[in-house]
Each structure stands twice: as C-alpha cells, then as structure tokens.
Amino acid sequence: DGGITQSPKYLFRKEGQNVTLSCEQNLNHDAMYWYRQDPGQGLRLIYYSQIVNDFQKGDIAEGYSVSREKKESFPLTVTSAQKNPTAFYLCASSGPGQGKTQHFGDGTRLSIL
C-alpha cells in the first residue's frame, strides 16, 4: 500500500544532542512537509520541499534542519538550538494540481530526557 512512514514512533533527546526524524513516502509525490503539533494547538509548518534538492523554511524553522536528496525521503533534524523540542512531529506529502491533498504519516513523539 502507498503511504508515508515515519520513524521512530517515540524518540528521546538528551541536552545538547541533535536527533533526526525519518520520513519516507512511496506515493511518488513531489512535495513534502514537516509540521510540529503541540497539545491543544493546530499544526505549525517547520519546513517544506517542492522538489528534490530544494526546500523552504516554514513558520517555525529555527532550531531545525532538513535535506531532500531523494524524492521519497525528507528527514528532519532537531538540533540542540531548538530549546523546546518536546512535541508531536508530523510529516506529510502532496501531489500536484489544485486542491492537492496532503497525506500524513503517523507521527513521531519527541521528548527531552
């Protein structure tokens, strides 16, 4: 089945440590996104990529980095500069055209040790 796979499901970060969240899709979508979700809030855009080797900052990119070396993969690194990383992280992808629908993975929950 086509879809988006995020791993790991749970992740713990120590102080001063960088951690990387994986996102893989087999939907052949060009666009991919990373969102952060905090309790009781909607989703906030961290980074997005419309095509391989290109990506743009979203609303809350500080303390995060991404790469897009392959169409299927869009990993997110939470750096030590992100002082409040505890959140639920969601990856999404979308195809072309008007009214394009975003498809979401099942998320990674990141906590600080």
Added chain:
Amino acid sequence: AQSVTQLDSHVSVSEGTPVLLRCNYSSSYSPSLFWYVQHPNKGLQLLLKYTSAATLVKGINGFEAEFKKSETSFHLTKPSAHMSDAAEYFCVVSEDNYGQNFVFGPGTRLSVLP
C-alpha cells in the same frame, strides 16, 4: 492572508445524535478547504475536501460539509454520531495552487457519550 477559525474547542454529543463542527475561513482567493480527523497519537486522515465544484461535499464515514461563500463557512456535519467518531478534527484552508500554503485551524475535540 488566509486564516481558519474553529468556533468550538470541544464538542460533546450523545451517540446517535447529530454532529456539527463549525469552521470559518478567511481567504483572498477561491480557496480549497479540507477537513481532517486525528485519533490519539496518529496522523491526520482526510475526511473530505472542497475545490470549487459542488458546494455540498460528501466524505468518508458519513460526514459531509457545505461550502457557503457568503458566510465564509465550511461546517462539518454527520447525522448520527458513533463512538468511533471521538477524535480531534481540523479544518484547513489552502488558496495556493503551486506553493505550500496550508493553514490549519486549532482543532475541535469531539467527545461521543454512550
């Protein structure tokens, strides 16, 4: 600029009674509108979407929504709630055909009482 308001942070209904989740949007152009559902510790699943075709949109699991341009609303309804409908619901607006400008509402938590 786009924005989305979900008028209720929490809605509680009894099983078998109708569901109404309210969404108002602001958009400078003809928007695409979406409703997603999220169960605990899961990703978002698309319920339905509006893209300038029929104003009454039918989705999965018996949900539907009506686009009312004059009221800038896109309320989600279901005639009869089921226990499995208990979840978080997000209204989303997008007016950008090329870019990545999806704006999410803050969500409405639906509780279904037996």
